[in-house]
Amino acid sequence: MDEMDRVTVIAPVNIAVIKYWGKRDEKLILPINDSVSVTLDTSIMCAKTSVCFGPEFTENEIWLNGVKTSFSNPRLVNVLDKIKNIAATQRSVDNAVLSWKVRVCSENNFPTAAGLASSAAGYACLVTALAKLYKIKTDVSVLARIGSGSACRSVFGGFVRWHAGVNADGSDSIATQIADSTHWPEMKALILVVSDIKKHTSSTVGMMNSVNTSDLLKYRAKYTVPRRTEEISEAILKKDFAKFAELTMKDSNQFHAVCLDTYPPCVYMTDVSHKIVEIIHAYNDMCGELKVAYTFDAGPNACLYLLDKEVPTLLKLIKYLFPTSNLDFVIGLGDVDGGDCKFLNSFPIQPQAKDIIKYVIHTKVGKGPEFVTSHLLDKKGNPLNVK
Amino acid sequence: MDEMDRVTVIAPVNIAVIKYWGKRDEKLILPINDSVSVTLDTSIMCAKTSVCFGPEFTENEIWLNGVKTSFSNPRLVNVLDKIKNIAATQRSVDNAVLSWKVRVCSENNFPTAAGLASSAAGYACLVTALAKLYKIKTDVSVLARIGSGSACRSVFGGFVRWHAGVNADGSDSIATQIADSTHWPEMKALILVVSDIKKHTSSTVGMMNSVNTSDLLKYRAKYTVPRRTEEISEAILKKDFAKFAELTMKDSNQFHAVCLDTYPPCVYMTDVSHKIVEIIHAYNDMCGELKVAYTFDAGPNACLYLLDKEVPTLLKLIKYLFPTSNLDFVIGLGDVDGGDCKFLNSFPIQPQAKDIIKYVIHTKVGKGPEFVTSHLLDKKGNPLNVK
Numbered sequence: 001m002d003e004m005d006r007v008t009v010i011a012p013v014n015i016a017v018i019k020y021w022g023k024r025d026e027k028l029i030l031p032i033n034d035s036v037s038v039t040l041d042t043s044i045m046c047a048k049t050s051v052c053f054g055p056e057f058t059e060n061e062i063w064l065n066g067v068k069t070s071f072s073n074p075r076l077v078n079v080l081d082k083i084k085n086i087a088a089t090q091r092s093v094d095n096a097v098l099s100w101k102v103r104v105c106s107e108n109n110f111p112t113a114a115g116l117a118s119s120a121a122g123y124a125c126l127v128t129a130l131a132k133l134y135k136i137k138t139d140v141s142v143l144a145r146i147g148s149g150s151a152c153r154s155v156f157g158g159f160v161r162w163h164a165g166v167n168a169d170g171s172d173s174i175a176t177q178i179a180d181s182t183h184w185p186e187m188k189a190l191i192l193v194v195s196d197i198k199k200h201t202s203s204t205v206g207m208m209n210s211v212n213t214s215d216l217l218k219y220r221a222k223y224t225v226p227r228r229t230e231e232i233s234e235a236i237l238k239k240d241f242a243k244f245a246e247l248t249m250k251d252s253n254q255f256h257a258v259c260l261d262t263y264p265p266c267v268y269m270t271d272v273s274h275k276i277v278e279i280i281h282a283y284n285d286m287c288g289e290l291k292v293a294y295t296f297d298a299g300p301n302a303c304l305y306l307l308d309k310e311v312p313t314l315l316k317l318i319k320y321l322f323p324t325s326n327l328d329f330v331i332g333l334g335d336v337d338g339g340d341c342k343f344l345n346s347f348p349i350q351p352q353a354k355d356i357i358k359y360v361i362h363t364k365v366g367k368g369p370e371f372v373t374s375h376l377l378d379k380k381g382n383p384l385n386v387k
Numbered sequence: 388m389d390e391m392d393r394v395t396v397i398a399p400v401n402i403a404v405i406k407y408w409g410k411r412d413e414k415l416i417l418p419i420n421d422s423v424s425v426t427l428d429t430s431i432m433c434a435k436t437s438v439c440f441g442p443e444f445t446e447n448e449i450w451l452n453g454v455k456t457s458f459s460n461p462r463l464v465n466v467l468d469k470i471k472n473i474a475a476t477q478r479s480v481d482n483a484v485l486s487w488k489v490r491v492c493s494e495n496n497f498p499t500a501a502g503l504a505s506s507a508a509g510y511a512c513l514v515t516a517l518a519k520l521y522k523i524k525t526d527v528s529v530l531a532r533i534g535s536g537s538a539c540r541s542v543f544g545g546f547v548r549w550h551a552g553v554n555a556d557g558s559d560s561i562a563t564q565i566a567d568s569t570h571w572p573e574m575k576a577l578i579l580v581v582s583d584i585k586k587h588t589s590s591t592v593g594m595m596n597s598v599n600t601s602d603l604l605k606y607r608a609k610y611t612v613p614r615r616t617e618e619i620s621e622a623i624l625k626k627d628f629a630k631f632a633e634l635t636m637k638d639s640n641q642f643h644a645v646c647l648d649t650y651p652p653c654v655y656m657t658d659v660s661h662k663i664v665e666i667i668h669a670y671n672d673m674c675g676e677l678k679v680a681y682t683f684d685a686g687p688n689a690c691l692y693l694l695d696k697e698v699p700t701l702l703k704l705i706k707y708l709f710p711t712s713n714l715d716f717v718i719g720l721g722d723v724d725g726g727d728c729k730f731l732n733s734f735p736i737q738p739q740a741k742d743i744i745k746y747v748i749h750t751k752v753g754k755g756p757e758f759v760t761s762h763l764l765d766k767k768g769n770p771l772n773v774k
Contacts, residue, residue: 215610216648224602257647
């Protein structure tokens with residue numbers, strides 16, 4: 001057998017600063033408001049996906065993190081169907097090829113259990129890889145969106161906006177880049193992974209309940225988010241960190257407010273999350289200006305955005321307030337020495353119990369998906385790292 | 388010296404089911420929306436206040452829970468001034484009497500530390516007592532409101548509505564009774580006092596921040612609350628518990644949502660509070676109908692409303708899920724035997740850590756303020772129980 005076409009892609013995670021919460025169309029995954037995110041460096045966190053197809057495969061197969069998984073997930077099926085339809089329309093591959101079955105092998109280089117929106121990176125990989133395999137020319141953000149809404153923002157690096165769009169078919173619900181990864185290289189992120197045993201409402205169920213029951217979500221989507229989206233895009237282009245930070249924190253708070261206004265309420269932040277919020281406000285107050293911003297997704301972990309000059313001091317503060325027994329507490333770009341620590345003794349919040357933060361991922365703004373040659377499927381299309 | 392005029396009043400606490408959050412006038416304490424509350428029985432929880440005046444007193448003096456306190460609190464001064472002004476206008480007492488100094492002695496029969504809106508009961512007592520002392524005829528709810536907004540709802544028993552009003556002078560921001568304490572005698576309340584060491588933002592500061600920073604509060608005050616106020620008044624009059632419960636829970640959630648949408652956010656509910664929410668939803672789901680409602684004020688304690696037939700089973704559930712070392716765990720109306728316990732083993736939530744709930748106050752709907760003859764000031768106007 002000849003070596004088959006294999007396409008392998010790595011793609012980044014993104015963390016929203018203006019949040020997506022609520023769909024106007026469940027099937028097409030069309031949101032009720034625009035959102036804005038920061039794409040994080042793939043060298044620290046990424047998903048990697050290999051795809052191939054061939055006449056000898058008898059069924060579509062998928063392996064996730066080394067475990068064979070059912071291909072019957074409707075979103076996965078939707079994505080593949082959509083891509084094949086485009087390929088048929090564009091006549092980008094022979095008709096025979098359209099009948100071939102595909103193999104997909106995907107893994108994350110970070111623990112899925114960390115609750116870090118792994119599906120966004122995963123679907124961004126998948127659609128980028130499949131679009132190349134089927135040689136189609138299309139807006140891949142639309143394809144990623146069909147897989148997992150916020151995945152559409154992972155098809156670009158830097159700072160990205162997902163436009164809600166108005167068309168019923170979703171054709172204008174696409175992602176665009178506000179600025180690329182070189183625009184604001186000082187921007188760093190610290191992800192505080194909180195020890196957590198709670199089972200959370202899935203974001204799909206949570207946002208459906210919010211759309212159905214929260215009065216406040218309607219107001220948010222119609223009035224607050226459109227204004228904030230414009231303001232934060234401008235803050236990003238001007239590199240106005242204080243404005244960026246204020247909008248990021250306010251929008252995280254409002255997203256969780258809407259979750260609480262849902263019936264029954266969805267609660268994603270814990271006492272520890274709220275303690276982090278209190279710490280960041282106290283730190284900014286002490287600095288007399290906004291130096292750090294927090295944002296929380298549908299889970300208790302905090303993502304802090306800050307400029308690189310602030311990183312050493314903030315890491316000192318975190319290590320002081322969240323004592324740890326983890327010898328590898330700051331991962332990714334790692335710990336950075338040299339922070340000012342004179343203020344620690346007078347900081348208004350006392351150190352917390354040990355190990356309530358598991359570890360900190362130190363990362364930065366990064367690029368969008370990239371093609372790589374280190375495949376996860378061998379030349380015959382078999383997965384290489386099966387558990 | 389002759390025996391002096393002493394007036395002593397006991398007054399109830401009230402717990403809102405449609406919440407007051409946000410003032411349109413800080414000095415007159417005029418709210419941005421109507422609110423609705425249930426008045427709780429004074430035999431379980433009450434404030435008691437004695438007042439007197441005399442030409443021999445050289446200054447206004449006040450004792451709170453046995454401790455002499457400064458009379459300079461502007462709200463206290465406002466209330467006394469307002470009452471004296473009315474007395475002057477109505478010529479209800481001699482002019483000389485208006486120059487006399489007053490003595491006030493007040494205590495709660497429940498721990499202030501429980502975070503149970505003691506100021507509402509306290510000001511309802513004070514203004515009822517002073518209005519009688521000065522022989523004025525007026526709407527005492529207006530006087531109570533000037534002392535502590537929600538105190539105006541404690542001047543009536545049963546179910547009470549505080550009308551936001553529209554007049555700039557606050558003359559139409561009064562409380563009215565929706566139904567008296569005999570209307571729905573089956574209605575009971577269980578107050579779960581949560582162990583808590585956190586210092587919360589005072590509600591005065593919190594609501595000012597919310598008015599200044601929360602977009603969602605504006606929407607809530609303008610659209611959501613007016614509708615809910617009408618609906619819950621109707622549910623109370625019809626004794627429609629399911630509707631009452633749904634509105635109560637939704638409004639508690641929305642109040643805390645608005646607090647979270649505030650910048651910086653005010654967080655009053657803890658992980659334990661949210662666990663109670665989860666338990667009540669699980670219980671209602673299991674029952675197939677709304678049997679219990681939760682509501683949370685500006686602190687972590689839960690107030691559960693339920694009908695008396697549900698009390699034994701719910702107490703069993705609470706004791707099962709919140710194991711205690713407190714031998715006197717259920718106070719007030721006390722524990723009630725006979726609850727169904729077959730469901731406990733299949734209940735979807737596991738027992739929590741010991742002693743995270745300090746105790747439960749079992750109480751019921753009660754009457755408004757009453758005059759009593761067991762004074763806290765002796766015949767010479769000296770406090771009887773000074774610490």
